[in-house]
Amino acid sequence: MTGGRYVHNVLAIARRELKGYFTTPIAYVFLAIFVALAGVFTFYVGQFFDRGVADLEPFFQYHLWLYLLLVPAIAMRLWAEDWRSGTIELLMTLPVSTAEAVIGKWLAGWAFLGLALLGTLPIWITVNILGEPDNRVIAAGYLGSFLIAGGFLAIGAAMSAASRNQVIGFVLGALVCFLFVMSGTNLVLGSLQGWAPEVLTAAVASLSALTHFSNMTRGLIGAADLIYVASLIVFWLFVNAVIIELGRAE
């Protein structure tokens, strides 16, 4: 198959999926909740206004935790719904490969999350009205946030594929995302101490979304951070595809 045809198929599926999001009111509810919660965390928990510093640290600080809820909620219907309603049979009769379907669906979800992030742009305008922030650092923060959202979405999509029930897909997705957030922290590393070889501890620590995200919100886009996000997405999309293939065969 040619590359052009591949891209065409992926985009066709992504377009169809993305359109699907907006046929139900749930998409709008999610978008509204995400934007409102981001604002609430920034102003009330992060004390953005009283802090008086022209940067968006109090805004980005809570993104990962918001994604823990929002992203699995977006991802849960990616596959679980298809299993339940049997539309997966229909999808697989189309002349598209599993990989194309997996990537297409994931791209649609990612674009949707991008829209959610776009909804928070007033905060960027706000901080520029109030003072003179380092806008390049803010741009890096947005990029980092979008990338991590893509990584979490890939996790959520795989979990959705692994379960035929949306609620279970959501819970599993949130749980695995939580592990990836926490993997750099005491909680996870502490459990490895004593028995796991050092190299494993270091490897698990390198999987922490928290560390990579905080680098990016400081204005540093590192090769290690980009590799992290890319490998996270590729791995979970691979898991997703393997599960779908298995399901089809059975």
Add this chain to the structure above:
Amino acid sequence: MASVTQTHASRRMLAALAIILAFLTLLGVNLFASQELPLTRLDLTEDKLYTISDSTRAEMGALKEPITVRLYFSKRLGEIAPTFQAYFDRVRALLDHYARLSNGRIIVQTIDPEPFTDAEDEAVAAGLQGVPLGSNDQLGYFGLVATNMTDDREIIPFFAFDRETFLEYDLTRLIHKLSVVKRPKIGLITTVPMLGSMNPMTGQQQPAWRVVDQIKDFFDVATIETSATAIPADVDMLMLVQPAGLAPELLSAVDQFALTGKPVLAFVDPVVEVMGPTGSQFGPDDGFLSLLKHWGVSFDPAQVAGDADHARQVQYGTPSRPSVADYLVWLDMTPETFDGTDPVFAGIKSITFATAGILQPEAKAGPRAEPLIQTSTNAMAFPIAVVRTPDPSQLLRDFAPGNLALPLMMRVQGTAQTAYPDGIPKGANGEAAEGSSQDLSSGDAGAAKPEQTELKSGSVNAIVIADVDMLYDSFWADVRDLLGTQFLVPLAGNANMVLNALESLSGGSALADLRGRGVQDRPFSLVQAIRREAEARFRSRAEALNQNLQQVEARISNLQKGAGEGNVILSEEDRQALAQSRAEMISLRQQLRDVQRALREDIDQLDLGLKLLNIALVPALIALAGAIVYWVRRRRRIAWRKAASLRREAAA
């Protein structure tokens, strides 16, 4: 059937195996990236906070002798607090980079000082600071010891997060200190106890001002007593901080030193505030001011500079009734007030002054005196009396901007005449001798007399700053404490600017582009402007109300006093007057409270507006869009059903 199940089982096995292998790859790739590529990154920050500077490259490239850097890091610390692990990775990667830049002259060793080992003893002996690891008594270390060939040693006791943005500066400065063989020597003449002193009240030793420590990182500092009669021959440059009561011979020696073109950095101040009530004893000295005049700079000790555009906000008043206002004589100067082309401002974002004086170029021909920092034109010269009893609101009332920028710092270059054309003053004659006659006996003894080679004129190379308080710790830095180790977090560029000035005068510029990096305040300027504007708007009203209130209170107390002096019973008239006054007082207080509330009103409104914009507006728009889409779809569906039923009818 059995074979189908078997196929399923083997497929599942295969799938599980593939996923496990993929996961191991994920782990491996990320492990590799985090270990090997920690410095391959795009630095998007405006200041390039995380990019190796040219100073560091030059410094490392110029290393002649090897320097050994022993980096101590307890692995256990990294396990307990992964943020430290990430910070350690960064430090180690940076040092490895230094080693490459220095062509291997920097040798980096990483040591894990495990509890109760020789490595831990070494770390402790070198002065590293341990932090407790969890509940047991063990300590974790994250510091550095660097030594050169001659066994000079420099350490970083602990890598504190608060100094993370200054990491490169700290490391490069440390290497710089170990690599320089002979450092320029500064002769320091000061009447201010910046080198540490004994507090006469408590008998406690006061530490030296932090700026002195910073200077000592790059220069040797030798103090010259005000009673001395000569400047030691090995002094390369002079730093004068509020020089007063100098022996006439010393003043003349300073004059001669300056005329030879050797660098001079001078600080004069109408009032050294940090000396507290004794500040008046630290006034500038006529003898030195006359020297300044000959260098082309005049300074009026009776004036301080006030600037409404750069005033710092202060809290004052009583604890029960605190007020906030701009204190017009405490200034936060920002780059637009700097002569941006001068190297002393490399990387400097702000410099704070406290009751600074005003410098003016002398009209008559002489050296060229160019302002390096000037106030805005929304400024005026206040008489010194106003700062003796600081009252921000009084200053604001008296403020009448002169539409003229006032220079606070000047660079002097060019040919100057000696202040002593008739030779060295002999104590009793000459304005400089005041108060120093008792020093003469010691002055006559020793020290080579420069009379024979006296210069009548020469080229002066000096920088003059009209404030001494700007050197004091609390005006530019925050001293923080981490488990007993104090470290400094600069809030303004004062010390960096002084170092730049010393270096630029002495013809060097080591680390100039690294200094000042990371010291940046990004305030909500809009909120500050609104506050300023509201205060200006309500000030006169608040003051009028306060005055009325005082009058009414006085009236009430008079009436009550009248009642106390034998008139046991108040007359009906007085009673009415008293009741009326009380009512008036209550109303006035209410009005005052209203004014105070109104002061914050605009800011509160802004806060509320921004919250609404960010929390409610976009979600509301999204909901609206959703509703519209839903409505359009519903109409379409109805239309479609109608058409379908019409078609059915037609078919029937």
